[in-house]
Amino acid sequence: MRHYLYIYYLLSILSIKRTTQGQTGAFLFTLGKFVRFAMFFVFIYFLVTQSSLLKGYTASQALIILMTFELVNSVSGLLFREVYRFRPLVVSGGLDGVLVKPIHPFxxxxxGGLDILDAFVLAIQVIIISYLIIGxxxxxxxxxxxxxFVNATIIMAAxxxxxLSIGVLTTTVDQIMMILRDVSESGRFPIEIYKQPFRFVITFIIPIGVMMTFPAKGLFGMLSIGGVVAPFVVGVLFLAGNMWLWKFALRRYQSWGG
Structure with a gap:
C-alpha cells in the first residue's frame, strides 16, 4: 500500500507540473468552472426559494442535494481525469507498456495523479456544504x-x-464519458421528481440516484435501515460488475497491430 501511495504521489506531482505549464489555459479552465458553478447555484437557489417545497424537500435540502451532485463530480474530476487520456494509449499501442508494468494498470x-484545477473548485464546494449542514x-x-458519499465515489470509479473497458473493446472513450456526464445531470435534482420506471432505472440500474441523492437523504434522516444498506449493496455489485467487464475487455485486447 505504501508503495502505491508513493507512486500516486509522484504521479500527482507530474500531473500538477503538466497542468501548470499552460498557465493561461489553466486559469481560463478554472475560471470557467467557477462561473458555471456560480451561475447554476444562483439559478437553483432562486428556483427553490420561490417555492416552499420541491417534492417534499425544503429549499436548503434541495441546495444540499445540488451541492452533493457538484461534490461528486468535482471529486470525480480530481481523481479520475486520466480516463480522458486513455483512447490515445489504446490507438497508439501505449497500453501495452502500461499492462506490462509491475503495478496495477488503474x-x-x-x-494518474490529482487534477489540481478541480481541487480549487472542490475547496469552495466543501466550504459551502459545510456551512449548510454543520450545526x-x-x-x-x-x-x-x-x-x-464515499460509496458514491466508488460508484463513480466504477x-x-x-x-475504460468499452475503450479497450471499441477505442471509444470520450463519447462514453459524454453520455455519462449527460445522464448524471439527472442527479442535480431529487430523484422523486421523476416518474417510474425512469426513477427505478436511474436509482438501481444506472445508479445515479444512489450517487447523488442518497447521501443527502441519509443526512436528512429519510432512509430506513434497508435504505441505508441498499446503496452499499448497489455500489459493491456495480463495481464488481465493471471489474469483471474490465477483465473481459483485457482478454479481448489484441495489442498494438493485433
Whole structure:
C-alpha cells in the first residue's frame, strides 16, 4: 500500500507540473468552472426559494442535494481525469507498456495523479456544504452522509472503469464519458421528481440516484435501515460488475497491430 501511495504521489506531482505549464489555459479552465458553478447555484437557489417545497424537500435540502451532485463530480474530476487520456494509449499501442508494468494498470489509466484545477473548485464546494449542514443536522446524519458519499465515489470509479473497458473493446472513450456526464445531470435534482420506471432505472440500474441523492437523504434522516444498506449493496455489485467487464475487455485486447 505504501508503495502505491508513493507512486500516486509522484504521479500527482507530474500531473500538477503538466497542468501548470499552460498557465493561461489553466486559469481560463478554472475560471470557467467557477462561473458555471456560480451561475447554476444562483439559478437553483432562486428556483427553490420561490417555492416552499420541491417534492417534499425544503429549499436548503434541495441546495444540499445540488451541492452533493457538484461534490461528486468535482471529486470525480480530481481523481479520475486520466480516463480522458486513455483512447490515445489504446490507438497508439501505449497500453501495452502500461499492462506490462509491475503495478496495477488503474494507477496509470484511471487515477494518474490529482487534477489540481478541480481541487480549487472542490475547496469552495466543501466550504459551502459545510456551512449548510454543520450545526443544522446531527453528527450521526453527517457521518452517514460521509459514508454514502464515499460509496458514491466508488460508484463513480466504477462508471469510469466501464468507460475504460468499452475503450479497450471499441477505442471509444470520450463519447462514453459524454453520455455519462449527460445522464448524471439527472442527479442535480431529487430523484422523486421523476416518474417510474425512469426513477427505478436511474436509482438501481444506472445508479445515479444512489450517487447523488442518497447521501443527502441519509443526512436528512429519510432512509430506513434497508435504505441505508441498499446503496452499499448497489455500489459493491456495480463495481464488481465493471471489474469483471474490465477483465473481459483485457482478454479481448489484441495489442498494438493485433
Amino acid at each position: 494507477m496509470l489509466v484511471l487515477l 443544522t443536522y446531527s453528527w450521526s446524519g453527517i457521518l452517514l452522509f460521509i459514508f454514502l 462508471f469510469h472503469i466501464l468507460a
